Every structure is written in C-alpha cells, then in structure tokens.
Amino acid sequence: MGRRVAYWRGRRGMSQQVFADRLSKSKSWVDKIERGVRRLDKYSVITEIAAVLQIDAGQLVTSEPAHKPHHITLLDQIEIENIRQSLERYERLGLFLDAAEIEAPDLAVLRNQVAYTWSAYEKGHYPNVTRSLIELLRTVPAAESNAEGAEKAGAAELVSQVYQISSSVLRKIGESALAWLAADRAISAANRGDDELLVGTSATRVANALRSQGRHDAAFDINIQVAHGMISHYRDAADPETLSVYGLLLLQGAMAASHTGDTASTRDLLSSAEKAAQRLGGDADYYWTSFGPTNVELHKVAAHIELGEGHAAVQTAEKIPPQALDNLVAERRAHHHLDLSRACLQTGDMERAKANILTAHAIAPAEIQCRPIAMDVVEQILNRYRGEPGSALRRLASEVGVSA
Template sequence: MAAHRMTPLEVPDEFWSRPDARAALSDRDLGAVFHLLRQQLGASQARIAIAAGLSQPDVSAYMAGHRTVRDIDLLERIAAGLRLPAHARRLLGLASVDQPDRAEPVPPVAPPELTALVAALHPSAAKGGHPSPGHDPHVLYARIAAAKREYRACRYTTVVETMPDLLLAFPSGHDDRDLWALTADAYHLATSVLIKLGASGLAMVAADRSLAAADRSGQPVAALASKRALTHALMSDGHHRAAKQVVMGVLGEAAPGKTSADHLAVRGALVLRGATAAARDEDRTTAFQLLDEAAGMARRAGRDGNRHWTAFGPTNVLQHRVSVAVSLGDAGAAIDHARALRTEGLPLVERRAALWLDIARAYLQWGKHHHAYEAVRAAERVAPEEVRHRASVHTMVRELVARAPWSLRSQSRELAERLGVSP
C-alpha cells in the first residue's frame, strides 16, 4: 500500500551511498536527487516537499529542471530535512554538523587549580646547579611530549597537574643548549595552557621564561617557537598590534639560506599567528598578506604534519583562513572556507574544537542561531574542557542566549547553565 502523503519520509543511509545518488549530490542536482527518491523509495512529490521544507510546486520545478539550488542556506535546510548523513553532506559541499545528543549530556568540568603552577613559575622555584642524571634530555623530552599530547587532546586539567613538577625538573645553572631548548619548550606549553584557562597575566610570565631559555639555547627553532608563545600571550591580553609587530619583526630579519623542516613549520605557524593578530587588529591587508605567506610555506612543506608540535601544513593554513574571516566579520567567507575543511581530516582534538567554535562564531555573526548552537555542541562533544574553560566561548554562549529565537531559547539556556556561563 502506498504511504499516506503526510507519512514522514525515511531515507535509509545506504540510499546516499548509491553511485547515482552520490553523482547527483556532487553536481548539486537536487532535481535528480528528488527523482531518485521517487523511483527508489516511491516517495511522492508531496512527501519529498514536506521532508525538504519546500512546497510541492517547488519540488516539481526542480524535478523538471526548471529550477536549481545554489543558495547555501536553502541547501542546508534541504539537507537537514532529508537527514543527510555526513558523507552525503560532504558531497553536497556542506560541513558535517553533528546533531546534539540530549540523552547523554556532557557533564560539567571543574576549573583546574593553578596554585602549584603559579608557585612553579615564581623565580624562587628555579633550581640552581648543573644537570644531574635525573635531567636526562631524553627523559625530559618524553615528559614534555606526554604533556603536549594531553594538551592537544584538550585535557587541560591533566596538563596543569603535570606542569609544576615538569617545570621544576629543569635546572638553571648550566650551559647545555639542548636542555635550555627543552626548557623553552616546557614554558611554551605552560603559556599555552594558561591562555586556555584565561590566565593571561601568568601566560605572559611563562612566555617571558620561554624567551629567556630559548635565547640561552642559541637555537633558531627554539627562538621562533618562543616568539610564537609570546604572540599568543600578547593576543590573549588584547595586545593584537604588539603581537603583529613581533611577527613582522621576525619576517623583517634575514631568514637562513637553508632551513630545516622544523624551522619551516615553526616559522609558518608563527606567521599564521601574526595573520590572526592582524585580523583582530582590523588590519585586513596584513592579515591576507600573512595568510598568503604562510600558504607559500605550506606548499614548501608539501603536506600536513606536526613538526615541532605545530600541526603546520595546507590544512592548518585553511583553518586559519576561517579564523581570520571570523575576526574580520566575514561570516560567509568563514563558512565557505570551513566547508572546504573536513573535521575528520584534523587529527588534533584541539584543532577540531577550534574549527567548530569558529564556525559557531561565524553563524552567530550571520544570525543563524540554530547552526551556531549546533556548532558549539559539536565542539563540546569533541573537547569539553575547551568549551568549559574558554572565556571567549562563554562570551559567545552569552550572546547566543541573549539573541536566540524562542525555538532555541531553552536549549541555549541549558547549554549556558551547563558551562557555568553567568547571565
């Protein structure tokens, strides 16, 4: 028996894996998609229209080839109505927006206690003397690497618990350049995690320690990495122009004729930081120039990688184009860049969460509150601590609550309450 015209249209996931369906989606030929739904599932134009949020005459016009869909917002609405799975959305050129799972809410995460880390940053905590067998660079490198993996997974509480003992493991009275480079790296990590937790003043202290250690190491890569930490700390405290000037100063220096892969990656990551700083300083020209500079470096690198923990490469550059577009208020450009990215292609949890949050900011600028909410929820599922502890996320959620339409008001308030966002 034929289904009633008001019976909800259920499209099995395997339908979207058919070669003809994939081809139609790749061509954005919604008329062909509707024909396949009718042929394969026996769906009437009325049922397709109800599912896709269209009128029956609209569906008829698309199927007859009299009309095509190019508007992104309309594509989003049709994709949501037909409940396209992630792989089908990608073929249509849309980002893979996960649906919220209200049955399994993400539990609140308590903020980490910083007392021990603050004490470890105090000058009186520095250990004098020469390196001992306990200061084996290989062991210290392994400890830093383990802490950085936790950071990349957005497990900031674990990093904060680890950092005091790690920082106190480095002596101060020696001339071992490799050990000083590792010291700079450890303070760079401390800078990064303090920024995540909103402690910008302490982050500046840690960045200064990283710069001093890098200077004693005499190693160009360590110096570049520490300047990257400094630009990040300056930006976290709102000093975007000063951060941009740090990067421009580095670019004004003569680069070595032959550079290592690590040097190229760290320099590229620093340039990307400068592009973000320029965008936040409303310097559109410099932001785009630095993005293009970084793109050239990424092409030289040849592929995405994680040299010196930078995750620098073509994908990283594209992700920064999203961030820069958001900072400049170009919401449409940000979403276009984001659609060219695949979240599953970002191996680092921190980067996936950052992308979702940039997408949320872009949609909020655009006035698409439901999409913004879904993107924040996606970031929360990927990295609860990233969403729970970032002051910038709290500001965005507060704005979402204030501007949300009635259909989203209760969900956005629940999100704010769960994240501890004050009114």
C-alpha cells in the same frame, strides 16, 4: 563586545547619555550596543568608541575579555595557583635566595614527561596538562641548573618547552599576564639552548599572550620580525621543521593584523603562509605547529571572523575537506568549531552556532569548559536563540556556569 563597551564606560564613570553625547549617537543606540541587540561591525566605529573610552581598540575586540569572571569547571583552582606560584619563583637566583635543592630526574625521563604534556595539550586534555606542569615547572629548571657540558643546552630547551605549554594553557583560560610571563621565559630559555626553531615557536607564544591583552600591534611586530629574521638566516631552507615554524609565525601575524582591522596585511600574510604550506607538501605537526594547508584554511576562517566577515568565514570553512580537518589534532579541530560558532553568531544563524559549539565540546570538552571566550559564545547563543535551544545546549551552559 557590547559588554566590554559597558564595562569600560562604567570604568570611566560615564552614563549612557554622556557616552552617547560624546559619540554623537542616541542613548538608545548605546543601550542596544551594550545589550548585544545591535552589532559593532565597522572598525571605524570601534576605534571611535575606543577613543572616547581612552583605551586601545584591541581592548574592545580582544577575544578573551580579561574583566569577565570565568568559571573553570575542569581545572582545579589549587592547581592553577600552584602554576602561578611556580612562575613567580626565580629558581635561577637560587644562589642568592638560598633556595631549597630540588632533585631533578634524569633528562631522558623529563623529555618523556614533556612529550606527554605536549600530547595532552594537543588532545585538549587541559586538566592533565596542568597537573603535569606543576611538577615540570619545579623539576625542569632544576635539571638545567644541575646539567653539565653538552646536556646544559638540551635541558634549557626542555625548560623552553615547559614554559611554552604553560603560556598556551594560561592564555586559553584568560590568565593573559601569566601567559606573557611564561612566554617571555620560554624565549630566554630557548636562547640558552641550541635549537633556534624553539626561539621561533616561543615568539608566537609571546605574541599570542600580547594579543590576549589587546596589544595587537606589538603581537604583529614580534611575529613579523622573527619571521623575517628566519628568512634572512635560513634563506631558501625547505626542511619541514623550518617551514612549519616560519608558517606559524606568518599565521599568527595574520591573526594580529586581523584584530586591528588591517585587511591588506592579513591577506598578504595568509597568502605567504599558504605558499609555505604548499612547499611543505601537506599537513604536519613539526614543533607542535599543526602547520599545513588545512591549518592555513582554519586561520583564514578565524581572520574573517575578527574582521567581522562572518559570511566569508562560513563559506571558507565549507570548502575545507572533512577528512583533512579530522586529521588535525583535537585542540585545533575544537578551536575551529568554536570559531565557526562565533561566525554563525555574526551571521545570525543560531542553529549552526549551537551545532558547532556542541561539536567543539564533543571533540575536546576542556576547550569549551575552560575558556572565557567559549563561555561567552554559549551565553550569546542562549540569549539570542528563538524558542527552546534544546537539552544538550542547556547541559553545556550549566557545565560552564552561564544562564540565559
């Protein structure tokens, strides 16, 4: 967060002294904040800093610093550029753009390809995901255009899924604007299909993309509005698919609330999600949500971290049964250990921070090697570690392109 403060101070053309004067602080205080020597733990101070910098507070507390250049060591930049170009095309305007005809495979073949891509995403195999997306972003929209009758809705649902996967991966690697574009298209495609739950999952992608841009209030609103809409529409529905999507919306709403420092809303939403998980009866992965009691606990940990409650995050994590955690998909487990590493940074426990980031890397290497937030964590551990951090962390730092 200190680097983000320094970045925006520079963008506003303020020296440390001028900035300090406007905050009624000392220049030394500002310098320590920007170097990470002193932590920003109070949300009231963060909002005061944001006001002086003339930005939304979310742009300081966002987990994915958009300004920080990132080194994607596992993803080919040409592949990312191909995905960008696919999202910038508008195949549905082909009649007016005189677009070249794309021969789309049979829908059954496409369903298998989309299922494989979802599986690769949940395993954290992001290089495989991006390679699949390059082809799917070309062929699935064409399949919808070519489909007739009852197949039209099914093809639109595949389009929504492909855009949802695209949004999730792009958000992880720091491409928040493209992630929002893909998520927005996912909702449009879902509305053309017959599966209403895809609208719910698409809404969480939009909200997450907004959150990665620091627009936490907007992210909160969309999650809550869609969740309330599901309550009105399905009333007391208890089927596992509906409960899972509803629960996911509540969890993402809680995360958006935690980013704004809204402790009350965060806890209320987590409590509601917990009740939905109890009704579900156990952990499951309907609609790629990984929703259930364990994932609720993982989000409690993440929310504590965003609220600056590192000790509470660690204590909550310690109560999660290891077997239950092991049963989740690799992407969820690696993400959790990355979160735990951040919690340990807040508590000053560099040894456990190191252990968790290495565990996350062992579970899903791309979750660490492709994400700006993970690179930031590795860099912080290196710079704050007392003594020799060890060869394993040194190797990881080298892989992600950071140094002490």
